[in-house]
Amino acid sequence: MKTYLVGGAVRDRLLGNAVKDRDWVVVGAQPEDLLRANYKPVGKDFPVFLHPQTGEEYALARTERKTGRGYHGFAFDTDASVTLEDDLRRRDLTINAIAEDENGTLIDPFGGARDLDAKLLRHVSPAFAEDPVRVLRVARFAARFAARGFRIAAATLTLMRQMVSSGEVDHLVPERVWAETQKALTESTPSAFLRALRDCQALARLYPEIDALYGVPQRAEFHPEIDSGVHTELVVDMAARLAPSDALIGWCALVHDLGKALTPKDQLPRHHGHEHSGIAPIAALNARLKVSSEYAALAQLVCKLHLLAHTALELRPATVLGIFEQLDAFRRPDRIEPFLLACEADKRGRLGLEESAYPQAQFLRAAFAAAAEVGAQPFVDRGLQGPAVGEAMRAARVNAIAALTPKSAS
Known part of the structure; x- marks a missing residue:
């Protein structure tokens, strides 16, 4: 032995x-x-x-x-x-x-x-094609080693394409696809995972909602990279930079713009309402991959609220409070930081804007801290009961946020 x-x-x-x-x-x-x-x-x-x-x-x-x-x-x-x-x-x-x-x-x-x-990801033998999980694993290793200059061998990529065209990858169970996706989102360059899967046509088969973003234009003044799929790659890489090894933030970053694939062509490159139209494809993807409940919930919230976060410095205090309430943040304060990091990744995940500031996050952190200081007991002590306590707390939280809000938004 x-x-x-x-x-x-x-x-x-x-x-x-x-x-x-x-x-x-x-x-x-x-x-x-x-x-x-x-x-x-x-x-x-x-x-x-x-x-x-x-x-x-x-x-x-x-x-x-x-x-x-x-x-x-x-x-x-x-x-x-x-x-x-x-x-x-x-x-x-x-x-x-x-x-x-x-x-x-x-x-x-x-x-x-x-x-x-040689910085080469190369299959060992033709038996590689017998296990569809290996398509995802190679893509994940591409994400891990992209920063070192690794590439997938041409023959291996050809074999991966054959596995997709033969239908082998269609037999992957959702739990395994999700497990490999989570792991890929903890790597340093998750965009390489997307590119590898797209190069072998597996992205369209396994994640059609994400693949549909490629080729969809955005307004160049806000998105110099123009292509929505390229933007998604930049965002997941920025998420990996801001929150290394955090798959929750990575997942929110990956799916935050799925609504852009549904924008009518006659409205392009504008994407009015994409933060709402993106909810349905995220829900479908979450359900198909059997995504854990907290990942599923926060991903939809980031999709719905990220534009409000970007404009936080111009919002009325009551609207800012509404962001926290929709996040259920007073009961789930652990959601604030992942939400803000995913939003920051979106704002900085744009060509040439990677080093731009995101003061909105600092303001929202301070606003939430101020609002969270407001408790029920002082109002109960004043004799308020039932819904009146909640109404008073909400008014006090708005005032606490107003004290921090730039005058232009008041």
């Missing part, structure tokens, strides 16, 4: 990145061997075990055989005769198919280290 460090830990060490998680493959063993050594079994589809001291994952070397469509259409073989190279061959990308033995020696039968040097 021999164990090897595999996958991301080896890749990240070669890239000079911090190694967060370490995964191991065990060659020449049966499940009983690991159970006798007090490893804890955790794998559902194939034998994976947790080390009794470190808690790290140890998987038996395996091969897989396609038995049906989609992610679950595989049969696995974990016989002790399966070799390390057999196990590495089933992996997605060459940069993830490198192993390291106990002496630190690399086992790299598919040229992963060479592809790291």
Whole structure:
């Protein structure tokens, strides 16, 4: 029985990145061997075990055989005769198919280290096409490594296109699409995820509401990039810059302008009312991908309210209070910061305007803090009851915001 460090830990060490998680493959063993050594079994589809001291994952070397469509259409073989190279061959990308033995020696039968040097995302074998999740994974790795100059190999992109045209990606379950989307939104360049999926035609298949934004013009004086799809790419990258690794803000940024794809052509490049027309496609996308409730709710609120946030310095105090009330922020104060960061990402996610100021966020933070200071007890102490307490609180909150509001908006 021999164990090897595999996958991301080896890749990240070669890239000079911090190694967060370490995964191991065990060659020449049966499940009983690991159970006798007090490893804890955790794998559902194939034998994976947790080390009794470190808690790290140890998987038996395996091969897989396609038995049906989609992610679950595989049969696995974990016989002790399966070799390390057999196990590495089933992996997605060459940069993830490198192993390291106990002496630190690399086992790299598919040229992963060479592809790291060449900044290339390349599939290991034709078996890549058997698992549709790999289309999303390659796009996600593109988002992770775009800033380093990595690109998808031409042959791999061709294979991804074939997987889309054959209908293989149509068998992806919503939960897996959403999981990969969330992960992509935590990467440094989420726009590369969108571009990779668009390059292989998967964006239109999996996220038609987002794909529909490409080619839709906007007013150049507000959006020098003009194209709504390009704007969306800039916004998700700005969200990643403002709130690194925050998929909630990334999701709000990704879908905030879906209404622009529905603007009648005779109204272009204006998009009057897009903040309202975008609610329905966001709801459809949320439902189809089974997006978690808080992501779904805040995404729709950002869509509905982002234009008000942009004009916050000109709004009447009562309208500003209305933003907070629609966010349900007095009960959910945790929504304020994600909302403001998503709005700032939208405002700064424009060609040449990346370094522009967004004083609206500072004002809205201060306005909410002032309004939140108003409580019910003073009005109860004055003898008010029922709805009168709420009315008095609202009036006091408006006054608190008015004290901070620029005179031009009063």
